[in-house]
Amino acid sequence: MQQICLFLILPWAVLGLEVIAPPSQQTLLGSTLLLPCTFRVENSQVISKFLAILWYFGDTEILRYDNKGKEIIHSRVTVDEKGFLQGNASITLSNVTISDEGTYRCLVIHSPSKQEKKISLKVQAVPGVHIIKKALIKQKEGSLQCLVTDYYPQAIKVTWLLNGNALTRSTSGSPRQNVDGTFRVNSSVTLLPSEIQDNMVIGCQVQHESYPRPLIDSFKVVYGVPPSVQMFSSKVEGHSETIFVCEASGFSPEPVQIKWLLNGMKVEEPRTSEGGGFIKRSYYWNPSGPGNQLANITCEAYHETLYQPVTETLQITKSYRHYYWTGVAILFILLVLLCSVISTSHQNFQVSHIHKLMLDDSEKVTLFCTASDCSKQPQVTWTVMEASETKSKGKRKVIWTENWQDKGSVPASLTQSGESDPLLNEEYTVRTDRLEVGRLLSVLSTLSFKPAVQKHKNIEVSCQFVCGWKKIEKKLKYSYILREPQVSQPIKLSINEAGDVLCSLVLQEFYPRQIRIRWSCGVGCYQDLESNTKINPCSSIQAFNAESECKIPGQLLKDPGFRMRMTWEHESMTGLEQQELSVQDKDFPWRPQMGEIINPDTLIPGTEGKFQCKIWGYFPDALEVKWLRREAGGQELFSVSPSEKYKIPEMEQKREADGTFSCTVSLIVSVSAITEKGAKFICRVGHPSLGEPLETSTGDFSLRRIPVIRSITHSNDKVTAEIDQFYPQDIELVWSRTKHRKTNKYVEYEASRISTESNSNSDGTYRIISSCDPKIYTFTHKHMKLRVEHEALETPIERTLIVKKELSSVKFFELQDGREIPLAESQQSNKKTQ
DSSP: OHHHHHHHTSOOOOTTEEEEOOSEEEEETTOOEEEOOEEEETTSOOOGGGEEEEEEETTEEEEEEETTEEEEOSTTEEEOHHHHTTTBOOEEEOSOOGGGOEEEEEEEEETTEEEEEEEEEEEEBOOEEEESOOEEOTTSOEEEEEEEEEEBSSOOEEEEEETTEEESOOEEOOOEEOTTSOEEEEEEEEEOGGGOOTTOEEEEEEEOTTSSSOEEEEEEOEEOBOOEEEEEEEEOTTSSOEEEEEEEESOBSSOOEEEEEETTEEOOOOOEEEETTTEEEEEEEEOOOSSEEEEEEEEEEEOTTOSSOEEEEEEEEEESSOOOOTTHHHHHHHHHHHHHHOOSSOOOOEEOOOEEEEOTTOSOEEEEEEEEEESSOOEEEEEEEEGGGTTSTTSOEEEEEEEEETTEEOOOEEEEESSOOGGGGSOOEEEEEEEEETTEEEEEEEEEEOOOHHHHSSEEEEEEEEETTEEEEEEEEEOOOOBOOBOOSOOEEEEOTTSEEEEEEEEEEEBSSOEEEEEEEEESEEEEOOEEEEEEEOSSSSOEEEEEEEEEEGGGGGSTTOEEEEEEEETTSSSOEEEEEETTSTTOSOOOEEOOOBOOSEEOTTSEEEEEEEEEEESSSOOEEEEEEEOTTOOOEEEOOOSSSEEOOOOOEEEOTTSOEEEEEEEEEEOOTTTSTTOEEEEEEEOTTOSSOEEEEOOOOEEOBOOEEEEEEEETTEEEEEEEEEBSSOOEEEEEEESSTTOOOEEEOOGGGEEEEEEEOTTSOEEEEEEEOOOOOSSOEEEEEEEEEOTTOSSOEEEEEEEEEETTEEEEEEEETTEEEEOEEOHHHHHHHO
16 A cells, blocks of 8 residues: 555656557447556566556546555456556456446556546447337227337437338337336327328337447238127036136237236236137136125226227125135136037037146146036046056046035045055046036036156046936046157357347257256356246147247357356256357357458559458457468468558458358558569458468469650660569560661561660669660661560550651651650760760
């Protein structure tokens, strides 16, 4: 502490110390953020006893480091302490919250200097967008509502779209703040009957600074009809319960939801039955008892076309002892099925097959059988027999018989025939109920038990109804077999619009339904994740399928050691099983892919050449790109760094429609014929998903530079041409002439009349000086031609000259656009003359 205090009383000096940090940062809610702060000591090494690092959030100290050690006050802040002595004072803030938004200060002291940098952190949360009602009534004014949830900051723009065009009559409520600091808001729009038409597409579009593109929830309008609701009640003779029936009919589309209220309070969700013809019935059982008082029961029908439910209310007698039998949920469904077989006219006594029904938790199996149109009180007998014993008659059976007497009902009596049977120790439950329709009786009887593999692997169950003289028996073979969960695919990954990774895995064909699934992730140490698991029955066999998913912030995948894990435990298994996936596993789907390096067909010495390489298909956006150089004939690679010779433009990463990233990286080279001849450039790409970096190399490219005729001069009756800056060295110069003025036929000069001098320039290009002696003997003039041929030229360069001998002098001209331009006398010639 004394060391720190000594630093603080020193003058505010920056001499010899430079602290580098960005002025601002922004991140998403729940992410992990690096707040960068680096420093360097001029002409010196960082000395630990002179070093102190302090971080502040506002005026609150959150981290302190000095020669006495490290103290972190903020619970979600971590640091790399080894980096302090290397000039890295950065901190990492995990699970960012709205309250983390504000100004952070990084103070570095290296005695006697100190310097502070401020970083303004802005936190954002991407909104969720959901239209809550997606059906309209034709030729009626319709309202739609859009919920925009969990966004930050507060400023947001909500626009309703009709077939892609903005609707101006929408209204939005005042934003409300959630407990975590995010906001939510409701927006609604009203459609006039004149606007409601076929093939309409309605959308709720949200623009928010947390996401670069508008977010939208849209749907193709479905036209519907609201339900009409009827409600009635029936007392079951011989029982204390009352059955209430709520029927919603005439509605479209399906489905409709029915809820029950007792004295205005929501009661236990009953089981429901959906019938054909857009009819849905719900049954509610109300037990009676002493201490009754007058009460109301209400049925509410919810539908896509309605913002408020259609309600119907009846007065009932309510007991203070408001309780339900354990098996009542099963009976709701069973009574629905019973009613479906009740005939309004007198028919012969008939019995249904034995049906299987499993509760949602699959703890018990319930078998039920119904009988209808019985004119007398029926007798019901359930028999359970092990399948292995069915070959031997008269042996042990377990029989449940329930008798209905004319004076009412009696509790179910359990009878046994044969010797004692271990099945009797099981918790079997039998219940039989009747419903009187006219003068006929309909009966529903259930047998429930918790299955066990050893005792119920193969059993035969029979249900017998006796009505008067008529006896009908139905049988069912039942097998309870454990099925172990099967996994056909690895963990499946996808990316949502917010940049989070959605992980899912499907477990197939397991039985029974209970299964424990857990998601976790981390580096070395795993932390549990929130997850969602949907369990559905398998259509082909008696089994279940489970689809489990969780969400992981995409930024966590930047650590190569990060792993995600799903574990599951089931009755059919001897222990836990699991699947893991990391960014470096072969099943990870978003590794970078590289195209070939695109380089110019020809590099021109003295100019800049641009090499480009496209990289795509990677996630997260933690791409590292290096350019390397291999000299001609060598194997060693040299790193290419930005300099006067090399320019490396900043990499711009683009988010693709599937959530992955792509970019095009570039290297701009100042080309030299000396250094680039035979060299190759390599683009090396690193990513957390790669064990070894990817590389691709430039192909063969040619160095070429077009020759330039610097000058054509004359001296001492000779013509001299200077051709410069060409590459490669091979070049051909041809001097030719006409024999006399009136011919266009050229012949080449003899080699003895031509002299050539070749040199190289400092940049590796070449220069050549060629002189030709035209040898004019007579009083006449003729044409000369210089032709330059080189591989960098698509067509040769040609220059036409005119040589005139007048009296005792020779004059030289260049023919340009039909004009004769005198050739300049070379400076070398002038010097000799002088």
